[in-house]
Amino acid sequence: MTVFIIRRLLQALLVVFMMSVIVFFGVNIVGDPVYMLVSPDADQADIEAAISRLGLDRPILEQYWLFLKGAAQGDLGNSFIFGEPALKLILHHMPATMELAFSALFLAIVIGIPLGLYAGLYPDGMLSKGIMAASIFGFSLPTFWVGLMLIMLFAVELQWVPATGRGDIGSFLGIQSSIFTLDGLSHIFLPALNLALLKISLAIRLTRAGVREAMGLDYVKYARAKGLSTRRIILVHVMKNIMIPVVTVMGLEFGSLIGFSVVTETIFAWPGMGKLLIDAILQLDRPVVVAYLMIIVLFFVLINLIVDILYSILDPRVRLQDQGA
Amino acid sequence: MSAVLDVHGLKTHFFTHAGVVKAVDGVDFTVSKGEIMGLVGESGSGKSITGFSILGLIDPPGRIVEGSIKFNGEEIANAKEERLQGLRGNRISMIFQDPMMTLNPVLRIDTQMMEAILAHESVSKQTAWERSRDALGLVGIPSPEERLRAYPHQLSGGMRQRVAIATAFLNKPDLIIADEPTTALDVTIQAQIIHEAQKLTKQTGTAMIWITHDLAVVAGLADRISVMYAGRIVEQGGIDDVIDRPLHPYTVGLLGSVPTANRRGKRLFQIEGMTPNMLDLPRGCAFGPRCHARTDACDQQPLIKDIDGRSLRCLNPQRAPEAVK
Amino acid sequence: MSDATAHPALSAGIPAKVETPFQRFRAEFFESKIATVALAVFGSIVLLAILAPWITPQNPYDLAQVSVMDGRLPPGSEAFDGYTMWLGSDGSGRDLYSAILYGLRISLTVGLASGVIALLIGMAIGLVAAYAGGRIEAIIMRIVDLQLSFPASLVALMMVAALGKGVDKIILALVIAQWAYYARTVRATALVERGKEYVEAAQCLGISRFRIVFRHILPNCMAPLIVVGTVQTASAISLEATLSFLGVGLPQTEPSIGVLIANGFEYMLSGRYWISVFPGLALLFTVVSINLVGDHLRDVLNPRLKK
Ligand SMILES: Nc1ncnc2c1ncn2[C@@H]1O[C@H](COP(=O)(O)OP(=O)(O)O)[C@@H](O)[C@H]1O
Ligand code: SF4
Ligand SMILES: [Mg+2]
Numbered sequence: 016m017t018v019f020i021i022r023r024l025l026q027a028l029l030v031v032f033m034m035s036v037i038v039f040f041g042v043n044i045v046g047d048p049v050y051m052l053v054s055p056d057a058d059q060a061d062i063e064a065a066i067s068r069l070g071l072d073r074p075i076l077e078q079y080w081l082f083l084k085g086a087a088q089g090d091l092g093n094s095f096i097f098g099e100p101a102l103k104l105i106l107h108h109m110p111a112t113m114e115l116a117f118s119a120l121f122l123a124i125v126i127g128i129p130l131g132l133y134a135g136l137y138p139d140g141m142l143s144k145g146i147m148a149a150s151i152f153g154f155s156l157p158t159f160w161v162g163l164m165l166i167m168l169f170a171v172e173l174q175w176v177p178a179t180g181r182g183d184i185g186s187f188l189g190i191q192s193s194i195f196t197l198d199g200l201s202h203i204f205l206p207a208l209n210l211a212l213l214k215i216s217l218a219i220r221l222t223r224a225g226v227r228e229a230m231g232l233d234y235v236k237y238a239r240a241k242g243l244s245t246r247r248i249i250l251v252h253v254m255k256n257i258m259i260p261v262v263t264v265m266g267l268e269f270g271s272l273i274g275f276s277v278v279t280e281t282i283f284a285w286p287g288m289g290k291l292l293i294d295a296i297l298q299l300d301r302p303v304v305v306a307y308l309m310i311i312v313l314f315f316v317l318i319n320l321i322v323d324i325l326y327s328i329l330d331p332r333v334r335l336q337d338q339g340a
Numbered sequence: 341m342s343a344v345l346d347v348h349g350l351k352t353h354f355f356t357h358a359g360v361v362k363a364v365d366g367v368d369f370t371v372s373k374g375e376i377m378g379l380v381g382e383s384g385s386g387k388s389i390t391g392f393s394i395l396g397l398i399d400p401p402g403r404i405v406e407g408s409i410k411f412n413g414e415e416i417a418n419a420k421e422e423r424l425q426g427l428r429g430n431r432i433s434m435i436f437q438d439p440m441m442t443l444n445p446v447l448r449i450d451t452q453m454m455e456a457i458l459a460h461e462s463v464s465k466q467t468a469w470e471r472s473r474d475a476l477g478l479v480g481i482p483s484p485e486e487r488l489r490a491y492p493h494q495l496s497g498g499m500r501q502r503v504a505i506a507t508a509f510l511n512k513p514d515l516i517i518a519d520e521p522t523t524a525l526d527v528t529i530q531a532q533i534i535h536e537a538q539k540l541t542k543q544t545g546t547a548m549i550w551i552t553h554d555l556a557v558v559a560g561l562a563d564r565i566s567v568m569y570a571g572r573i574v575e576q577g578g579i580d581d582v583i584d585r586p587l588h589p590y591t592v593g594l595l596g597s598v599p600t601a602n603r604r605g606k607r608l609f610q611i612e613g614m615t616p617n618m619l620d621l622p623r624g625c626a627f628g629p630r631c632h633a634r635t636d637a638c639d640q641q642p643l644i645k646d647i648d649g650r651s652l653r654c655l656n657p658q659r660a661p662e663a664v665k
Numbered sequence: 666m667s668d669a670t671a672h673p674a675l676s677a678g679i680p681a682k683v684e685t686p687f688q689r690f691r692a693e694f695f696e697s698k699i700a701t702v703a704l705a706v707f708g709s710i711v712l713l714a715i716l717a718p719w720i721t722p723q724n725p726y727d728l729a730q731v732s733v734m735d736g737r738l739p740p741g742s743e744a745f746d747g748y749t750m751w752l753g754s755d756g757s758g759r760d761l762y763s764a765i766l767y768g769l770r771i772s773l774t775v776g777l778a779s780g781v782i783a784l785l786i787g788m789a790i791g792l793v794a795a796y797a798g799g800r801i802e803a804i805i806m807r808i809v810d811l812q813l814s815f816p817a818s819l820v821a822l823m824m825v826a827a828l829g830k831g832v833d834k835i836i837l838a839l840v841i842a843q844w845a846y847y848a849r850t851v852r853a854t855a856l857v858e859r860g861k862e863y864v865e866a867a868q869c870l871g872i873s874r875f876r877i878v879f880r881h882i883l884p885n886c887m888a889p890l891i892v893v894g895t896v897q898t899a900s901a902i903s904l905e906a907t908l909s910f911l912g913v914g915l916p917q918t919e920p921s922i923g924v925l926i927a928n929g930f931e932y933m934l935s936g937r938y939w940i941s942v943f944p945g946l947a948l949l950f951t952v953v954s955i956n957l958v959g960d961h962l963r964d965v966l967n968p969r970l971k972k
Binding site (some may be wrong): 231232234236237239240241242243244247251255258259275289330331332 | 442447455
């Protein structure tokens with residue numbers, strides 16, 4: 016197990032290193048790094064100062080070394096717009112995004128898995144067919160358009176919840192989040208639902224497929240032959256097996272939730288790092304874009320790592336493979 | 341001896357898109373207390389479906405369409421699910437063919453054994469655990485406490501099948517249906533398992549239906565034999581009668597295909613021809629196309645007749661019973 | 666076990682009709698009513714988009730035909746020029762029905778072009794990997810895996826951030842975001858095919874790898890590629906709309922459906938729903954119909970998943 020974790024950590028480091036190479040040389044090849052990293056309003060003197068400060072007059076390998084060193088120390092350049100370190104800016108916006116992504120993941124699990132379970136147990140029922148049709152829509156509907164419709168329906172027409180923004184922040188067990196206040200919950204509900212829609216569909220399909228497969232397997236028939244109640248067969252025998260792939264995939268999807276939050280945050284004016292990114296792209300605030308990219312890469316690598324470890328803990332076949340039986 | 345199980349005119353059909361599969365089509369047999377009955381036939385002849393019908397474990401598109409299954413005098417064909425659940429694993433246990441597939445891979449052995457007790461009796465977990473441990477000891481598993489903590493993949497195939505046998509005996513059932521329990525195992529382990537099962541039935545007085553496609557397996561084990569072909573029993577009688585003086589051409593063929601003691605696993609010869617297509621059975625005797633004793637009269641379905649101390653479904657018995665005597 | 670036709674004893678009994686694979690495919694495809702309707706809907710959308718100049722009352726991008734006085738009219742209003750705006754008009758007075766059909770032209774072009782190009786490139790890379798084998802294959806597949814661990818939307822977003830706006834640039838961004846899906850599909854087929862006896866036999870007979878790749882692997886990955894292609898094209902259309910909506914995709918001068926929806930966004934909170942909703946419905950019909958066709962294609966083309 017420890018060997019496994021160390022091996023995965025080394026792999027993760029390798030990926031981060033590779034991505035830094037891609038980002039760095041990508042920036043150098045796609046465009047002039049001066050243009051990429053210095054504000055367009057800068058005058059000649061500023062540009063020259065920046066060139067020497069960023070070391071752009073040195074050989075490319077040395078530049079890469081400097082970039083790495085800066086990145087390792089958390090220095091990914093200053094935002095042109097805010098004049099602050101880009102990294103700090105992103106970290107400042109991160110909690111709002113995390114809170115949104117976690118809420119969406121939560122919704123996806125509590126809505127998607129029960130529906131998928133039902134659809135898997137009664138595949139020919141009308142309700143199951145309805146659930147599956149809805150999940151195709153969930154997959155096909157563009158997130159941003161669903162977001163608009165949600166706003167129109169729940170915020171403009173019914174006026175149940177506010178349309179945009181983040182609500183009051185509360186604190187619980189030392190964690191600051193808007194999900195701990197009623198106002199905060201009313202603000203996060205729509206964007207979280209919007210972000211969750213795709214993942215709800217995914218959870219439905221995964222769970223349904225898993226249940227259908229498991230129900231036909233010998234161990235379920237054997238469990239029935241032992242006289243177990245249907246309840247125990249489904250909740251213990253079937254769910255325990257399918258939770259492994261479902262948890263794994265949903266965990267991996269957490270990264271994509273953060274990626275997709277760019278869209279949702281823009282529509283709902285949610286002050287997270289996705290909105291920051293879009294603003295940065297529109298305002299050509301490149302250091303922020305580069306910093307976001309590096310953070311996201313780190314994030315994905317981390318999520319992959321955690322999910323891998325989680326998977327090996329969940330599945331006894333993997334967990335125990337290093338030990339002699 | 342009183343009959344534990346009395347099956348009469350059992351018909352279990354599958355209503356598929358391609359047509360009706362008459363997997364079990366009019367089967368009669370009786371099993372008495374402490375008796376081992378061998379149910380023999382080629383793959384696809386309906387042995388497993390017969391077993392599952394008794395437990396009420398036939399899933400759509402299949403169902404029991406006709407006949408009666410009397411268990412200790414009680415009619416259980418198409419009985420209420422609660423009643424069947426109470427019997428399964430409690431009064432009637434089943435052992436499946438492939439020990440690799442029947443134990444749930446993500447649950448420990450103790451969980452899977454104890455639940456078979458707890459589903460039928462309200463005893464403490466401690467009691468259930470102790471009974472599971474003792475049962476493992478009975479089937480010759482060394483250090484049972486340790487095995488109870490293991491996951492299935494940590495045990496060998498033979499070990500897992502012993503676990504399944506121990507589980508089957510946990511609630512001291514009146515009847516055990518063992519569906520090819522040794523087919524997936526090595527020959528030496530096969531012999532041990534058969535020995536173990538035989539010993540336990542003698543000790544406990546449990547009746548047993550031992551399903552196999554291998555006559556050699558039941559020859560030394562069963563008290564009586566039922567030979568099945570295409571959903572029907574074609575010959576049934578005491579073990580010595582049937583093995584020493586088979587009357588049905590199919591039984592003769594099966595005996596001819598028994599592997600010899602010195603060259604186990606290798607068929608000396610097989611019955612010629614293909615196993616029948618269950619959707620398109622020949623007119624009259626289903627064995628007709630493969631039978632060398634066939635006559636024109638065989639275009640009529642042969643009825644069961646009692647000859648020479650057994651029941652037989654054949655118009656041209658292999659040897660006249662008088663000649664044998 | 667409830668799966669009837671999967672049972673080996675049963676398949677033997679089904680009489681084999683003599684028909685070409687394509688005929689059978691066609692028959693099986695049209696067995697599903699939903700898929701048939703979806704295909705018809707998609708066909709109509711494509712037709713409407715192609716015929717747009719001849720079946721719309723105005724060319725929404727010819728300034729001479731657009732009047733600001735017609736701005737934000739609700740559905741069914743009469744335009745200054747006398748025709749009825751069945752779907753209303755947008756902020757600058759364009760007839761929405763006309764704008765949607767013209768917008769579909771752009772959206773479909775971007776989606777189909779990026780889909781086809783990504784398919785060709787991804788397929789080529791996948792085949793190269795399958796042909797080369799060994800280290801090269803391992804390296805290519807690691808890159809594919811790495812890229813696939815990031816959502817396509819994020820990759821596309823990064824690409825447009827680097828490339829800028831415009832039809833050509835967004836097509837390029839979408840191709841970069843999606844080629845890996847096709848490469849992975851080809852490679853999956855290659856793995857299956859390589860294990861099969863006939864390929865092993867072909868190798869033993871000394872038939873060149875080139876031939877194996879083009880005679881055996883390529884034809885066999887066509888079916889999965891078509892399925893992935895439909896789904897990815899739908900996702901490309903949706904992604905373009907998303908990027909354009911976010912303001913980083915197509916410029917106002919090339920108003921795809923996404924741009925139209927974005928333009929309507931500001932009016933939505935004031936109750937002028939139609940400016941965003943109707944283009945949105947057009948997008949929805951397009952994407953959902955392609956996905957339904959793709960979903961059914963998967964069932965028909967993949968014998969393992971057949972019910
Ligand atoms: N779910 C099912 N659907 C259709 N036919 C089935 C199904 N299960 C079993 N059968 C048919 O029932 C017949 C008997 O099967 P089975 O009892 O498993 O044979 P065996 O004697 O090998 O145990 C087979 O010919 C098979 O085709
Ligand atoms: S009834 Fe006729 S065909 Fe059938 S087994 Fe007997 S002799 Fe052979
Ligand atoms: Mg069987």
